[in-house]
Amino acid sequence: MWNDLMRRWMELALWWVPGQRNDQKPASQEAAEQEKAPPRAPETPAQAPAAEAEPEAREPAPQPAPAAEASGDLKGIKGIGPAMQKRLATQGIATRADLATADPDKLTEALKADRAVISRAQVARWIEAAQA
Numbered sequence: 001m002w003n004d005l006m007r008r009w010m011e012l013a014l015w016w017v018p019g020q021r022n023d024q025k026p027a028s029q030e031a032a033e034q035e036k037a038p039p040r041a042p043e044t045p046a047q048a049p050a051a052e053a054e055p056e057a058r059e060p061a062p063q064p065a066p067a068a069e070a071s072g073d074l075k076g077i078k079g080i081g082p083a084m085q086k087r088l089a090t091q092g093i094a095t096r097a098d099l100a101t102a103d104p105d106k107l108t109e110a111l112k113a114d115r116a117v118i119s120r121a122q123v124a125r126w127i128e129a130a131q132a
Helices: 002-013 027-036 067-071 082-090 096-100 104-113 120-131
Strands: none
Touching: 096 120, 104 120
């Protein structure tokens, strides 16, 4: 009875702790059930999957080229995230090639008109990175 009262009090006191929903058991109750459960038998090599039996036999996978450079994705350029990429797309710049041919002064003014906080120097760095 005492344990039940303490458990309920702790549930009420810690209702705000993330990670426990009402349909979940409290961590203390789960730990008690795991202690009561019979121990599992150790896995024998015969039961182990064949894929895990020979990890040395596999060759390391070749490293693919960065997706940003391969697809022309602008997010691969430092300083361009998803939001800025959308703003650039509204200005007609969707690929690295488009950005590489852009005029830094005109692009800066267009982005500022779109309420972007950006400097001409930053736009110039993006264009240089797109040209590389």
